[in-house]
Amino acid sequence: MKKAAIGGTLARPIVACATRAPDPVGPEAVVAIFSRLRAANPEPRAELTFLNPYTLLVAVVLSAQATDVGVNRATGPLFAIADTPEAMLALGEDRVRDFIRTIGLFNTKAKNVIALSRILVEQHGGVVPRSQAELQVLPGVGAKTASVVLNVAFGEARIAVDTHIFRVANRIPLVVAATTDKVQAGLEALVPEPFRLNAHHWLILFGRYVCKARKPDCPNCPIADLCRYPDKTA
Numbered sequence: 001m002k003k004a005a006i007g008g009t010l011a012r013p014i015v016a017c018a019t020r021a022p023d024p025v026g027p028e029a030v031v032a033i034f035s036r037l038r039a040a041n042p043e044p045r046a047e048l049t050f051l052n053p054y055t056l057l058v059a060v061v062l063s064a065q066a067t068d069v070g071v072n073r074a075t076g077p078l079f080a081i082a083d084t085p086e087a088m089l090a091l092g093e094d095r096v097r098d099f100i101r102t103i104g105l106f107n108t109k110a111k112n113v114i115a116l117s118r119i120l121v122e123q124h125g126g127v128v129p130r131s132q133a134e135l136q137v138l139p140g141v142g143a144k145t146a147s148v149v150l151n152v153a154f155g156e157a158r159i160a161v162d163t164h165i166f167r168v169a170n171r172i173p174l175v176v177a178a179t180t181d182k183v184q185a186g187l188e189a190l191v192p193e194p195f196r197l198n199a200h201h202w203l204i205l206f207g208r209y210v211c212k213a214r215k216p217d218c219p220n221c222p223i224a225d226l227c228r229y230p231d232k233t234a
Helices: 027-040 053-062 068-081 085-091 093-099 106-124 132-136 143-152 163-171 180-190 193-209
Strands: 002-004 048-050
Touching: 027 193, 048 053, 048 068, 053 068, 053 106, 053 143, 068 093, 085 093, 085 106, 093 106, 132 143, 143 180, 143 193, 163 180, 163 193, 180 193
Parallel strands: none
Antiparallel strands: 002 048
16 A cells, blocks of 8 residues: 555644744745655655555545544455455445444544545546645545645645644744645745645654644754754753
8 A cells, every 4th residue: 555644634624823023934944844854764654554656635525533543443344345345335335334433523524434435436537636716625635635645646746734743833933824725835935836736745744743732852853953943852
């Protein structure tokens, strides 16, 4: 199975609550930051697994308010027998629900998986569309999920923003913005082209394992000298 740094879909918009924020770092620092993240992890990978664009889409939809590890436990057996929208429809909502019962909101997610699979079969010939607008109208799919699919499955330079990327972007800061949409727009505008394709992966992994929410690991951070976060840990 392929692996990609994806993370859970957001249930509601994130709003920044920081009471103070330094000015964003400059262009030279941005290049240095992504150069170091690339050097530390030239081929970024994470826990969410998939077989093809369709299973990637389903996995990201299932990852809302769930961990990648938890999603993988469910989708491993599921994707072994249903890795196309046609096969998923043949499986049916009840059996899909049984496979994903360990994932939060499994009732709603089972309905969404079947509904989006039906739309893919009836309107797209069973193929995952490569359009943000067409993806976002699928049940259970929002802007972040659509951006992840376009980036990971189709190689488009999108920077989908989850809780980790939202925190990191505002903390360094690369972008100071109050919503995920504004952070995504800001990152896609400022990240240099050579780094843009994998920027999502580098930032989410950096936020998950180094620049953690409760206690960032500043002593072992590869960009600590470039970061302007005022509350660095000792």
